[in-house]
Amino acid sequence: MASSEEDGTVEEKENNNKKRTKSALVTAWLTFYNIAMTAGWLVLAITMMRFYIQRGTHKGLYRSIARTLKFFQTFALVEVGHCAIGIVKTSVIVNGVQVCSRIFMVWFVTNSIRQISTCIICQKIQNEESVILFLVVWTVMEISRYSYYTFSLLHHLPYFIKWARYNFFIVLYPLGVAGELLTIYAALPFVRRSGMYSMRLPNKYNVSFDYYYCLIIVMLSYIPLFPQLYLHMLRQRRRVLHGEVIVEKDE
Amino acid sequence: MKHYEVEILDAKTKDKLCFLDKVEPNATIGEIKSMFHKSHPQWYPARQSIRLDPKGKSLKDEDVLQHLPVGTTATFYFRDLGAQISWVTVFLTEYTGPLVIYLMFYFRVPFIYASKYDFTTSKHWVVHLACMCHSFHYVKRLLETLFVHRFSHGTMPLRNIFKNCTYYWGFAAWMAYYINHPLYTPPIYGEQQIRLALIIFLFCQIGNFSIHIALRNLRPPGSKTRKIPYPTKNPFTWIFLLVSCPNYTYELGSWLGFTLMTQCLPVAFFTLVGFVQMTVWAKGKHRSYLKEFRDYPPLRSPILPFIL
Numbered sequence: 001m002a003s004s005e006e007d008g009t010v011e012e013k014e015n016n017n018k019k020r021t022k023s024a025l026v027t028a029w030l031t032f033y034n035i036a037m038t039a040g041w042l043v044l045a046i047t048m049m050r051f052y053i054q055r056g057t058h059k060g061l062y063r064s065i066a067r068t069l070k071f072f073q074t075f076a077l078v079e080v081g082h083c084a085i086g087i088v089k090t091s092v093i094v095n096g097v098q099v100c101s102r103i104f105m106v107w108f109v110t111n112s113i114r115q116i117s118t119c120i121i122c123q124k125i126q127n128e129e130s131v132i133l134f135l136v137v138w139t140v141m142e143i144s145r146y147s148y149y150t151f152s153l154l155h156h157l158p159y160f161i162k163w164a165r166y167n168f169f170i171v172l173y174p175l176g177v178a179g180e181l182l183t184i185y186a187a188l189p190f191v192r193r194s195g196m197y198s199m200r201l202p203n204k205y206n207v208s209f210d211y212y213y214c215l216i217i218v219m220l221s222y223i224p225l226f227p228q229l230y231l232h233m234l235r236q237r238r239r240v241l242h243g244e245v246i247v248e249k250d251e
Numbered sequence: 252m253k254h255y256e257v258e259i260l261d262a263k264t265k266d267k268l269c270f271l272d273k274v275e276p277n278a279t280i281g282e283i284k285s286m287f288h289k290s291h292p293q294w295y296p297a298r299q300s301i302r303l304d305p306k307g308k309s310l311k312d313e314d315v316l317q318h319l320p321v322g323t324t325a326t327f328y329f330r331d332l333g334a335q336i337s338w339v340t341v342f343l344t345e346y347t348g349p350l351v352i353y354l355m356f357y358f359r360v361p362f363i364y365a366s367k368y369d370f371t372t373s374k375h376w377v378v379h380l381a382c383m384c385h386s387f388h389y390v391k392r393l394l395e396t397l398f399v400h401r402f403s404h405g406t407m408p409l410r411n412i413f414k415n416c417t418y419y420w421g422f423a424a425w426m427a428y429y430i431n432h433p434l435y436t437p438p439i440y441g442e443q444q445i446r447l448a449l450i451i452f453l454f455c456q457i458g459n460f461s462i463h464i465a466l467r468n469l470r471p472p473g474s475k476t477r478k479i480p481y482p483t484k485n486p487f488t489w490i491f492l493l494v495s496c497p498n499y500t501y502e503l504g505s506w507l508g509f510t511l512m513t514q515c516l517p518v519a520f521f522t523l524v525g526f527v528q529m530t531v532w533a534k535g536k537h538r539s540y541l542k543e544f545r546d547y548p549p550l551r552s553p554i555l556p557f558i559l
Contacts, residue, residue, distance in 0.1 A: 202434040207516035 026087050031153045033078065038146040040072040045139045058132045062110065069135075073106045094232060097225060104218070105134070105180055108197075109187055130186060134179030137172045144168055166237040173233065177226050184219055191215060255316055255323055259287055262305040262328040274316060274325075281312035287329070297406040300330040313475070335406035342396040345415045349423030350389040356427035357382045368433050375437045377445050381430050381513050384452055388505065391456065399463050401470045403477075422521045430513050438514040445512055452508030459501035461487035466498070479544055492548075493556035495537040499529040500554055530554050 044065055051061050076099050082088040083095045110131060148165040151157040191197075197211040255278075257271040269290050274283070284296035300309040303319065305328045316325065357378075361369045373379070429435065438444040465488045469478045482489045490497040506522040533554035540547050552559060 201429075201432060202436050204436050204439060204514065205516040206429045206432070206436055206514060208429070 027153060030082070030087065031150065034146050034150040034153065037072065037075070038143060038150055040068070040075075041139055041142040041146065044068055044072065045143060048135065048139065058129070062131055062135070065135075066111070070106055070111065073102050073138075076102065094229065098229065101180075101225075102138070105183070109184055109215075130179045130182035132179075134176050134183065137176035137179060140168060141172050141176070162240065166233075166241055169230075169233050170237075173226075173230055177222060181219055181222060184215055188212060188215060253323060255321075255325055257283060257316070257325045257327065259283075259301070259327050259329050262300075262302070262330045265305075268329055276315075276317035278316045279312060280310045280314045280316075283316070283327075284312070294329075294331060295335075297335040298332045300332050301327045302330070304328065332408065334409040336409045336412055337406050338402045338404060339396060341407060341412045341415060342400075343393060344412060345419045346389050346392045346396065348416055348420040350386060350393070352420055352423045353382065353385050353389075353427040356424070356431040359431065363428070364433055371433075373431060373433075373435060375435060377437050377512065378430060378435060380445065380449065381509070384449070384509060384512065385427075388456065388509075391460065395460070395463055399467050401467055401472070401474075403475050422517070422524075426513075426515060426517045426521060429515050429517055436514070438512070444514070448508045448510075448512035450508075452505050452512065455501040455504035455508060458487040458490070459498055459505060461485045462490075462498040462501060465491075477543065479540065479547060490556075491551075493551060495540055495551045495553050496529075496533040499533050502529060503554070530559060533559075 047065050047068070048061060051064055052058060055061075079088070080092060080096050080099055083090050083092040088095075144161065144164040148157070148161050151161055191212045195211075197209070197214075199207065199209045201208050253276065254272070255274040255276055257269075257274050258267060259269040259271075260266065261268055269287050271283070271286050274286075280301055281296065284299045284301060287299060287301075288294060288296055296312075302309050303321070307328075309330075310319070310327075319325070356363060357372075359368050359371055438448075465483055465485070466480060468483075469480055470476055480491055482491045487501075488497075490500065494500050503522070503526050506518070506525060510518045510522050530553070537551070537553035
C-alpha cells in the first residue's frame with residue numbers, strides 16, 4: 001500500500017516536471033520567434049529608410065525589400081498555429097484574418113502586379129504612394145507589436161513599448177487600411193486588362209472565377225471586418241492601459 | 252403532501268425574477284417554465300433556460316422538482332436563450348430554397364444567363380438527370396422533415412435560420428448556375444461516368460432514408476428517449492455495425508455521386524464543406540453515445556468506417 005502511494009506521488013512529480021519543461025520550451029520558442037520577427041521588421045525599416053535617403057525617391061523601393069517582406073510576412077502564419085494550439089491567448093479567427101489579409105496583399109496584389117510597385121513611367125503616381133503608405137504602417141506596427149511580445153515574455157516591459165503598441169494603431173490602422181484599399185483599387189485596371197488568375201467557361205471543371213470581381217469583394221469585405229478588428233483593439237487598449245474590466249456579450 | 256416554494260433568479264444579475272409558492276412536488280421543469288411564462292409573458296418556455304447553478308447545464312423539461320437536489324425552497328437560475336424558432340420551420344425553409352432556386356436556373360429564368368438563352372433547356376441529357384436528382388433529394392428532405400424525423404429539441408435560436416438559409420440557398424445557386432449554364436461541359440467519361448454516379452447517388456439516397464426510418468423507430472412518438480441504434484433487417488442499416496452516424500455517411504455518398512455526375516467544381520466544394528460539418532456533428536454524437544452508454548459497440552467510428 002505504502003509503495004503504491006509513493007509511486008503515485010512520484011508519477012505526479014514527473015508529470016509536473018514534464019509540464020514545467022514543456023512550458024519552458026514553449027516560452028523559449030516564443031521568445032526566439034518574437035525576437036526574430038522584431039529583428040526582421042527592423043531590418044525592413046532600416047532598408048526602406050536607407051533607400052529613401054540614398055535615392056531620394058520611393059520608386060523601386062518596394063522591389064528592393066520585396067523578398068525580405070515576403071519572407072517575414074509569410075512566416076507570420078506561424079502565429080496562427082500558436083493560437084490554434086493554445087500557447088498564445090489570441091483567438092485563431094482574429095489573428096487568422098489579420099495574417100491572411102497581409103499575405104493576400106503581399107502575394108496576390110503587390111507581388112503579382114509588378115507595374116504598381118515598379119512603375120517608372122507612371123501616370124498615376126498615387127499607385128506607388130499607397131504601397132509606401134501601407135509598408136510604413138505595417139513596419140511601425142509590427143516592430144511595436146513584436147517588441148511588446150518579446151519584452152512581455154522576458155518580464156521586462158518598458159512602459160513606452162506598451163504605450164506604443166496600444167496607441168499607434170489608433171492612427172495607423174485606418175492609414176494602413178487606406179493604403180491597402182488604394183493599392184487594390186489601383187490594381188483593378190491591370191487585372192481587368194490581363195485577365196490574371198481568372199478562369200472562364202467553358203472548361204471541364206464547370207467553374208469560373210473572375211479575379212477582378214474577387215478584388216472588389218475583398219475591398220467590400222473591409223467594411224464589416226475593419227471596424228470589428230479596430231473595436232477589438234480599442235477594447236484591448238482599455239483593458240491593458242486602464243485596467244478596465246470588459247464584460248463580453250454572452251452568446 | 253408538502254408543497255415546494257420556487258424562486259427564479261436571473262443567472263447574470265442574480266435579481267429575483269419570480270416567486271412561486273405552493274408548487275407540487277411532482278411538478279416538472281416544463282410546468283415551472285409555463286408558470287414563469289405567465290409572470291413574464293415575453294419569455295415563452297422555449298427560450299427559457301432553467302438551471303440549478305448560474306453557470307451550470309440547463310435542466311430538462313421532464314425533470315421532476317422533488318427528484319432534484321433542492322430543498323423545499325428551490326432556487327433556480329434563468330437565462331434567456333433569445334428568440335427561438337422551431338426546427339421544423341427552419342428545415343422546411345432551408346430545404347425549399349434550394350429546390351426552387353435550382354429549378355429557376357434549370358428553366359433559365361431571365362436575368363441569369365444571356366437573354367438569348369431565356370427559357371431554353373440544356374442540350375445535355377445529364378443536366379436533366381442532375382435536375383431530377385437534386386430536386387428528388389430536397390423533396391425527400393422536406394417529406395422526411397414533415398413525416399419521419401422525431402426532433403429532440405423543439406426550437407433553435409432565431410439567427411440560425413439566416414445562417415442556414417444563406418448556406419443552403421447560396422450553394423444551391425452557385426452549383427445550379429454552372430450545371431445549367433449554356434456553356435456547361437458534360438463529364439469527360441460520358442455515359443459510364445454518369446451511370447456510375449447515378450447508381451451511387453440512388454444507393455446512398457435509399458441508404459440515408461433507411462437510416463432515418465431506423466432512427467425514427469428507435470423512439471416512440473412524442474418521446475425524447477435515446478437508445479443505441481442497431482442494424483435491422485434492412486441491409487442498408489447494416490452499416491450501423493461500423494458507423495455511429497450512417498445517415499451522414501450516406502449523405503456524403505449521395506453528394507459524391509452528384510459531384511461525379513455533374514463534374515462541377517462548386518458541387519465538389521459543397522460536398523467538401525458538408526463533409527467537414529457532418530464530421531463535426533458525427534464526432535459529437537459519437538462522443539455523447541460513448542458517454543451515455545457503457546456498452547456502446549467499440550467497433551464503430553463516427554462517420555467513416557475505421558477512418559474517421
